[in-house]
Amino acid sequence: MRASGILMHISSLPSPHGIGTFGQAAFEFVDFLERAGQRCWQVLPLGPTSFGDSPYQSFSTFAGNPYFIDLDLLEAEGLLEKNEYQGIDWGTDPRRTDYEKLYNNRFAVLHKAFCRGIARDADEIAAFRKKHAAWVEDYALFMAVKTSLNECSWDCWPAEIRLREPEALAEYRSRMADDILFWIYLQYQFYNQWFAVKRYANRHGVQIIGDVPIYVAMDSADVWANPRLFQLDEELRPTHVAGVPPDYFAPQGQLWGNPLYDWDAHRQEGYAWWIERVRAATTFFDTVRIDHFRAFSGYYAIPFGDEDATGGHWEKGPRLELFDTLKDALGECSIIAEDLGDLDADVYRLLEQSGFPGMKVLQFAFDSNWDNAYLPHNHKKNCVVYTGTHDNDTLMHWWATALSPHDRRHAADYICLNEREGLNWGLLRAVWSSVADLAIAPIQDFLALGGEARMNTPSVGTGNWQFRLEGGRLTPALAEKIERMSGLYQRSAL
Helix, strand or coil: CCEEEEECCHHHCCCCCCCCCCCHHHHHHHHHHHHCCCCEEECCCCCCECCCCCCCCECCCCCCCHHHCCHHHHHHCCCCCHHHCCCCCCCCCCCECCHHHHHHHHHHHHHHHHHHHCCCCHHHHHHHHHHCCCCHHHHHHHHHHHHHCCCCCHHHCCHHHHCCCHHHHHHHHHHCHHHHHHHHHHHHHHHHHHHHHHHHHHHCCCEEEEEECCCCCCCCHHHHHCHHHECECCCCCECEEEEECCCCCCCCCEEEEEECECHHHHHHCCCHHHHHHHHHHHHHCCEEEECCHHHHCEEEEEECCCCCCCCCEEEECCCHHHHHHHHHHHCCCCEEECCCCCCCHHHHHHHHHHCCCEEEEHHHCCCCCCCCCCCHHHCCCCEEEECCCCCCCCHHHHHHHCCCHHHHHHHHHHHCCCCCCCHHHHHHHHHHCCCCCEEEEEHHHHCCCCHHHCCCCCCCCCCCCCECCCCCCCCHHHHHHHHHHHHHCCCCCC
């Protein structure tokens, strides 16, 4: 079935309280998608963000971001008073998220809701703890200890708790019981609110596509609780970290710094951690996009402590064995493989063996090479085509700044751009008319927004993940225009 959708992260939804949430705007966006004939809503990872605010560097692969808990819904439950959150300065620009103000103010408000709800919701919380015992207890202890140590990374904690000595774990759990309960309560509220949104979307014919980063952050409950599954030394310091090698765009390569998996250890445990991770992701989302798919074939290992990625080397990944194991344990899962970047024959072979759809990005198409796999006439049905991803510039700014005059003329001729329809709509048309089964574009491209609305610039450490949509931009006229184009290319759900 041909289909289409819109990429917009939860944080980008309109909100009067500093960041998008699971409140009214989320339900209204589902209504907009339905009117626009869209079958898919793609979001970024939903985990709690750490330093740098990236959803791809999270404190937990299983937990949700407390910032997304809607305060108005908590007020409606009797857990907050309006004057406890409406008068707070959540930021002055409705188009940007001020993460510093969120960090400084949000948890105090959420703690008020916790104090009112913890006794009332005791039975439900107990059931939640039991259902999610495999991760929530470690995550809550991790956050409680981290908060008590002024957000210090766990690899700098006192040795007894850093190394998870049994007596220390028991002592910290006893001493920090109330703090642990607070972090569990936030997850209870997050899960309740998120799944209300997801159920609403599914009832209205909208499927949720969510992201799973291949790697987890070093400063995460995942690594702290499962050090045996990562390439760490006896003191639990990384031996090698993740990144990508030098290329034309990044002469020093990219040093991501995530700890690498010890794939032999995962194999010996029957990939149990991965089974639980993908099980959780396929519960959160209808379709899972796995980031940096090529590392399952071969991953780039950089010695820990190196200042750049030039000294790295390639190692073999788990390849098809992992996905066969996942299939045996979970059945067929709807997965999209992020297969962008410099790929080799082994990656292409793994993608073909898995059967997962890969990705095509229009912004990578116009280099005057007719063999370019991103040109629409070279697409295959089993793929997902994008105007751009969260890592790309907006269409309008890309067109104005990234293309040479020659490539711009080539693209205009190829797509048959005309002034009457508008530049962004011509480029969207090229994506929607592709033979690819699924077409997706960020909301910024439908609204013809400029570079100020870019979500992320890779390798730039500040100013990312801040884009927010102003209220009133998702008009009936826009929905009608999207639906008309989607219907023209047999992608509309109407």
